[in-house]
Each structure stands twice: as structure tokens, then as C-alpha cells.
Amino acid sequence: MTAMTGATTTERDRQDTEHVDVLIVGAGVSGIGAAHHLRERFPDRTFTILEAQDDRGGTWWTHQYPGARSDSDLFTYGYRHKPWRGPSIAGGGQILSYLDEVIEEDDLAGHIRYHHRVTDLAWSSEERRWTAEVTRTDTGERLRLTTDFLWMCQGYYNHDDPYTPEWPGTDRFEGRMVHPQAWPDDLDCTGKKVLVIGSGATAATVVPAVAGTAEHVTMLQRSPSYWFPAPTVHELATMLEPLDLPDEWTHEILRRTYVQQLDWLATTGRDDPDQLHEFLVETIRPLLPEGTDVEKHFVPRYRPWQQRIAFVPDGDFFTAMREGQASVVTDEIAEFTEKGVQLASGEVIEADVVVTATGFNLSVLGDIPFRVDGEPVDFTGRVTWRGMMISGVPNMAYSFGYFRHSWTLRVDLINDVVARIFERMAERGASTVVPELRLGDEDMPLLPWSDPANFNPGYVMRSQDKMFRQGDREPWTHMHEHDHERASLPAADLDNGLNFRP
Template identity: 40%
Template sequence: MTNHDFDVIIIGAGLSGIGTACQIASQHPDKTIAVLERRERLGGTWDLFRYPGIRSDSDMFTFGYKFRPWVDYKVLAPGAAIRDYISDTAAEHGIDEKVHYGLKIVAADWSSDEARWAVTAVREATGEKLTYTCGFLVSATGYYNHDAGFLPTFPGSDQFDGQQIHPQFWPEDLDYAGKKVVVIGSGATAVTLVPSMAGTAEHVTMLQRSPSYIFAVPAFDKISAVLNRFLPEKLVNRLARKRNIALQRAIYVSCRRWPTMMRRFLLAHVRRQVGPSVDMANFTPAYMPWDERLCAVPDGDLFNALKAGEASVVTDQIDTFTKTGIKLKSGRELEADIIVTATGLQVQMLGGLKLTVDGEPRELHDGLTYKAVLVEDVPNLAWIFGYTNAPWTLKSDIAGEYICRLLAHMEDNGYAVATPRDDDASADGGGILDALQSGYVQRAKHTLPRQGSRGPWKVTMDYGHDCKMLQDDPIEDGHLQFEARRPALARVG
């Protein structure tokens, strides 16, 4: 069994993991860092998902890293471009040389005697087991299971003679030209797939149990492109980022504060996009805006496919799959050569690893999240969890800044251990995503951490609030307990 010891280990080489590693490497060049990645390439989500049209669902000025601005004026970037951006960022900061590939992380155990984490990894290609040790551990694995997407049991699914595909495992050689395609789902993946396949396929039908709120955004940022003729690119990017952060927050707050008014606004927007010939029942959700995430479509591509007759939307319940398609509860049958089950993801915390403290099992949902970065009663562990009501990277960026501040504070004061403690009994038992009614959230309530009723234990999903808390508020606040440094261990590897 091989041993490797580092100051900081980051699990996951996706958007959050690479960003956090770059921040730590920049702010703490003296610290040794390792990034452990299960796949054979970095990129995380943007390397795993390969379905047609995959792209960001947030504008790239706010989805890109603050420390390395996105420099293209395309608003919603394709997945391949995002992966290249992550890869280029890693190379620019020397993080590409610190990534250890092909490692499935199965366990992490904290030793109070040694003040270190022991991380157990399995090299999947050979079955070899390795142990990595570190003083500080960061989980940047996202929140879904890479091994399996969510797939409901559909009656008669074994009868269907065509192909059934989940977007998480898209075949690279799939030929859908001239074929009838049914996409089951109404979320971000479905509204991306339908217009991307339309035109090549004979026809694409989006089959939904219930509608989602969908709005069109410009595919190209014309304002920033014009400003760049007169102003430096860095200034233009900074202005665009501030503008978009403010706009996103305003939309979210308006939806929560004036849901009926915003519902009318969003539905009127759809009516203008689809025209009078499309049934608005297919675009009128039963819930209020931001009870579930909104879906963005660039330049209204979904609406254009519908108006062109290349795609259609059906709202109904599935009775059974048949040999040639899907029979609906209404009695209608949808013919299909290919059925795409865009039915969501399986939530999984910490990449599914077994977490223990001094040999005692710990589950994330048993503790509170501290500043939505650390975990109650778990020493020297950070987990990166982005926003659900704003671009993910906004939160991962400032979480990385906080980790850098915390490491500097520990170094300056001779601390080896930092552990959040809820001595004020602020727990209220609520989950961190209770405001969302999305299916994947409801299915994952038993796995997600809890939040408190006040202070650093409460999750606000508010970028402005979090910037102050993570970037400006004192590190020592009475809730984070520190222990002095112990004798250094000999380094191996």
C-alpha cells in the first residue's frame, strides 16, 4: 500500500475542484496540493456529459472564475468550451501537474492523534489501493452520482424495440438522423436536447409530466461586445459580471417576493416567443417561479423548433412503453425510434465516500453546515456546494477564498485543527435546499446537510450576504474552535 502525504487534498477535478486548487496554489504557494480525480480527464460534469447541445445554464461572465474571467461574448457556452476553459485554467496555474487520475475515493478518516486525514483511494484500472494523507481535505465532487442517473421504473420498458438512452451516458456514435425521438423530461437537459436534435431527427417530442418555467436569453452579449470597442476588455468583463449578478438576484428576489406578478411576466414572455398556435398549457407550471429552477434557452431555440414544426411538447402521464413507442394515460400513442430519459440525477454527497472521525462514521445530514463550507463537528473538512439560484461558480469562488483565509489564519496562529461547533443549539432541522421543490432535491433530503436557524449555520443562497461572511467577517467567531499545531509528520511521496 503506497502512501502520499500533502498539506491539502482536493477531491474532484471539475469546475469547483480546479478553481479551488488554483486559489490555494496562488495564495499558499508553500503548501503541497493534490487533486484526486476518478476520471481519466479533468473537467468533471463538462467531461462526463456529452449529449447534443450540452451547455451552461448560466451566463459565462458569472459562471466563469472571478480570478480568470471568461473572454468570449457567447452567453451560454457549449460544454466542450467549458471543459477547455477549466483545462486551460489548470495549466495556467500549474494544477494540471497536481491531478492524480483514475482514483475512486472510497473513504476518508480523520485522526485526532495525528491531526490528519487518511484518504483511501482505489485505482479503478488495476484495483490497487492507495492511501493519501493530508492536513486539510476539500470535497469538490459536486452533488450527483456519476455512476447512475435517476431513472424511474416505466411499465413495459423492456418491450420497446428501439434505443433507450439516459443523457448521463450518451453514446458517442448515436445516429438519430431521420428518426423519431421522444425526450422524457422538462428540465434543463430536456430543453437543451430537443432543439439540438430537432432538424436532424425526423421529429422530436418533449414528453413532460408537468411544465417548467422557460425563458429565452440572448445567445450573444451584444452590449459587452459594443463596449469592448471603447473600453479595456478586463473592465468590460467586470462590468458584465456585476450587471449579470445583480440581474440574476433581482429576478430571483422578485419571484420569491411577488410570485404572482412574476408568474404572469414569465408566461407572457413565453406567449410572445411561441406565438398563438402553441398550447400554453404545455408551458404553464402548477407551481410558482423558483419553487423549482428556471430553464434558460439561448435565442429561444426551443421555441423556434416548436414553431418550425420540428419539435413538439406533450403534457401527459405515461401508461406504458410499447414495442414502437409510448402509450399515454390519455390513450394517445407517441411513436419513437429513440427514447431519451432526461429524468434527472441521483444526488450523492462527497462522491459517495465513507466519512469517519477517529473511526466513528459521520454522515453529512447528521450535522449542520457552517457558512455552507465546513461541517459541524468534522475537523479540517471543506465541501464545495454552489448556488441553486445563481451560477454555481459564484459560490465555489468565494468558498475557495474562505478556505485560503482559513488556512492563512491557522498558519499565522500555529493552529493545526479547525472544527465548527454549534454550542448555541441553533439547529432547526431544516435541509439546505428546502426552498426548492425539485424532484432531485426531494429525493435527496435524507442525504443533504442541515442548516441552522441563524448565524453561520444558516444557508441564505445570497451572493452578497455570502461575500461579506466569507471574505470579510473574522475567521474566529466563537463557533469555529481551533487546536494548536502538533509536531510535524515525516513526509513520504
């Protein structure tokens, strides 16, 4: 006969469950930025950051391939509150050091728990809180946390499952095949024939990084991308350096300069794509080796900015081409052979190492199962509220940056809106805030997560069927540009689509 302890199972569970005011999922640039805003605006609130990886940084921790670097300038990719002091384009290690400074300055280290993977999230309207089931990836231990507010900052792709197409004959290939997202420590490309499949930002980084020591690097693409040779150090930074300005001044001047340039690219791509096409193609033409078939290898099938532009600092990719260390082939793979790949044209490319820079798989809110009052949440039938909350999901915000502008420009804007929501909840004595469709919104068309006419890279198109949706009117839309949102988000009406409850 079991002895009675005087406490029910539910009471014991609550005693064993840790509670925090705010639970942040993800210790990358978004999660660290969210934690800074909590520290600054709400110093009395308790919070914890859960990170499934074994260290901070998100993308900058998992991407260990040669030359991993930003393809956005760091004056806009860096936080608004934290001046960037290095070159405009920086490597992963420099970005991690920058994040380390933020962690130290805000005393965040004790709030971050690594190896903590969230496996289930459940909201209870009765208790007005979330319960997070967590598994430690290093020990297998299972934990439970509860929180009043859930802040999803886990990024937008699956770190553990990169995208690799299925090609015939890969089992016959005698060389080594790697995906940049899982670059092995023991891989040395010195003196080897390297084939990089893909033509996006990752390929644009890997090719020049290994070209100096490899026998030769070939980039194989099915179709071309747009490229832009951005300077590693902006000429304005060089002009400002002798003035010995405070870091905050230099940061703000260069930040505004880059925002203006990015606005021009985005606006021109939308309003005058032919002008932007000519600008991008003619900018790289003189950097290419003599005799390059520009139309075949560097003129895309889509209009500028329907997919990301491959930014190459100081044109290092084209330098490798001119020096004969790298080349570009535009064709499709028919099959792999023992020594490389045979293309649809019949050409054979021999390779000792094949790098599949073929992209990633999108992840909807970390692919974590969500439940609201016991009912599983099907995100495909729900819409976004201003690209930061989901209809019918209480007390939850998610951080999602820009594709065309620097990611962090939007992260800062989202953090401001979340802070306003916290303040509004306190003013009204509300314990719950939930996006709910207004009268007349119930029958509005549900549009794709990303309009293919606006932004249509492969990783987005492959994942549309599992993503949440958007409507045809405010506040149920997203994917706006920074020149629009830097005014619209600070002015967002919190009573338009949000329901605050006691």
C-alpha cells in the same frame, strides 16, 4: 520464521503513504478553482487533486449529449480571476477549453491524478490528519494518501448513476433508450422519431440540438417548467466590442451586469412571485407557435425559482417548435409499448429513440464513507457551517455553488473563506479547525438540507433523507442568495462556530 526488518507495520505503512498539505477531491470547476487559490495564496503548500473520471471538467466531461451547454452565463460561471472571452452561453467544449487555460496558467496538470476514486476517508485526532484510501479505476491499484486538510470539490450528484424512473413495459420497447448522462458515441438520431422525457435544462438543450436532423422530437413532461430565452451574446457585449477594451474590463462589466439581472430574478421570485411569473410567461408567449395551449404546457404548478428556470439561448427551443421540428406534450406515462409510450390520456407517442432527461441523484460528499476517530460519520444528524463545513468534521471544507445564480460565484466566495481559515490557523499555531455547536445551539431544530418552500426540484426532494441538515440560526444555515452572501461570507466571523486547536 519471518525475519525482522526493524520497522513496525505502522511505520512501513507511513513510509508507503504519500502526504500532502491539502488534498482536493474533484477536478471540475470547483476543484480547479480551489487549486488556483492555493497556488495564488499559499504557494508553499503541497496539494494533489484526485479525480475519479478519466479527464478534467466534471459535468463538462461526463455530459457528452448533443448540444451540452451552460444554462448560466459564462461571465458569472467563469472564475473571478479569469476573464471569459466568448459568448455568454457556451458549449461544453468551450468550457473545457477555458478550464484547460486555467490548468496551464497555474501549472496544475502535474497535480491532477485521473482515474483515482476515493473510497474511504478517515480522520485521526491523534495524528491530526486525514487518510484517504484510493482505488485506481483503470488498473484496480489501491493507494493511500494522507493530508492535513481535505477539500471536497466533487460536485453534488452521482456521475455514474443517473436517475431514471421505473415505467411499466420498458422491457418491451424495441427502440433505443438512453440517459443524457451516459450518451453513447454511436447514437445517431438522424431521421428518427425522438421522445425526450423531462422538461428541465437538459431537455431544453437536447431537443433543439437534435431537432434539425431528426424526423421529429417530442418533449414529454408531467408538468411545465419556467423558461427564459436568454441571448447567446448580451447586447451590452455587442455595444462594448467596438471600444476594444481590455478583456478584464469587458469581463467585469458583463459580470456585474449579469449578477444584477440574476439578483433581480431571485429577489423578485421571493418578494413578488406573481410579477416574475407574468414576466417569464409573457416573454415566451410570442415565441410559441400559434395556437399553443400556454396554460397547459408552460405554466408551472410552483412559483418562479422554486425550481431552476430553463434558459434557452436565443429561444432556439421555441424556434424548433415554430418550424414544426419539435412539440411539447404534457401528460403522464401509463406504459411503454413496442413502438413508444402510451400516455394516461390514451394518446400514443411513437419513438425510435427515447431520451430520459429525468435528472440525477444527489450525492452527499461523493457518497464516500467518512470516519472520525474510528466512528462512521452520519451526515444526516449533522449541520452545515455556512454551507462549506460540517459540524464535528475536522479540517474539511466542501465546495457547493448556487442553484439560482451561477455555481462559480459561490465557489470563489468559499475559496476566500477557506483561505482566511488557513491564515487564522497559521496565526494561532492551530493544527485543527472543527465546526462545533455553541452553547445553546445543541437543542436548535434540525431543518432539512433544502427547505421545500424555497427550492424543491425532484432531485432535491428525492435525496433529502441522506443529506446533512441546517439549523435555524447563523452560522448553521445555507441556501442563501448571492446578493446576501457576497457581503456575509467575506465578513463571516471565524470564531463563531469554529474551534481552532493546537
